[in-house]
Amino acid sequence: MTSYGFRVYGIPAPQGSKIPGVSSKTGKMFVREQSSKTLGSWREDVKQAALIARGVPDPQANPSDMINQGAYDTAPIDTLTGPIRLTVNFLVPRPASVTIKKRPHPIVAPDLDKYVRGVGDALKQAGVYKDDAQIVVIQATKSYADDTPEGSPGAWIVITEVSPTAKLA
Numbered sequence: 001m002t003s004y005g006f007r008v009y010g011i012p013a014p015q016g017s018k019i020p021g022v023s024s025k026t027g028k029m030f031v032r033e034q035s036s037k038t039l040g041s042w043r044e045d046v047k048q049a050a051l052i053a054r055g056v057p058d059p060q061a062n063p064s065d066m067i068n069q070g071a072y073d074t075a076p077i078d079t080l081t082g083p084i085r086l087t088v089n090f091l092v093p094r095p096a097s098v099t100i101k102k103r104p105h106p107i108v109a110p111d112l113d114k115y116v117r118g119v120g121d122a123l124k125q126a127g128v129y130k131d132d133a134q135i136v137v138i139q140a141t142k143s144y145a146d147d148t149p150e151g152s153p154g155a156w157i158v159i160t161e162v163s164p165t166a167k168l169a
Helices: 038-056 065-066 112-125
Strands: 003-009 017-020 029-035 084-092 133-144 155-160
Touching: 003 038, 017 112, 038 112, 038 155, 084 112, 112 133, 112 155
Parallel strands: 084 133
Antiparallel strands: 003 155, 017 029, 084 155
C-alpha cells in the first residue's frame, strides 16, 4: 500500500464554485469558475511539491534543481489507480488585526472545502492519481500558520492508498 506526504509552502488559495450563465450576446449557456487570483500559482506550488515527492521530474524544471531537491533519490511513485485517502492540514496566515485571543481558529472565509478542491485538482495534474473521484476519504484541517513551530503558511499533504477491503466507516 502506497503512502507518502509532503509540505507545500505558500499561501493556500481557494478554488471556487462553478457558476452557470447564459451569454447575453449569443444565448448560449456557459460555466464560469469562481476562484481567487492566486489559485493558479498555489495549484502550481502543490503540483511541483507533489512531483518532487513522487520522484517524477517536471519536464519544465531544471534537472539540477530536481536533483538538489531529492527528486531522483528513489524510484518514482506510480500514478495511483485505486481508492485514495487525502489528508491535508492547511496553514493560513493570521491577519495582523486578529489576535490569538480574538480569534484562535480561522473561522472566516475561505471555506475549508474550497481549499481542498484546489489541492485535489493540482494533485491530479501532478499525476498522483488519475482522477480526484478516486478520493474516498478526506481529512482536512485549517489552522493559523503562526500556531505551528515553523510559522510558515502552506499545507501538509498526505496521500494514502486505501485497501480495497478496508471499511471506511
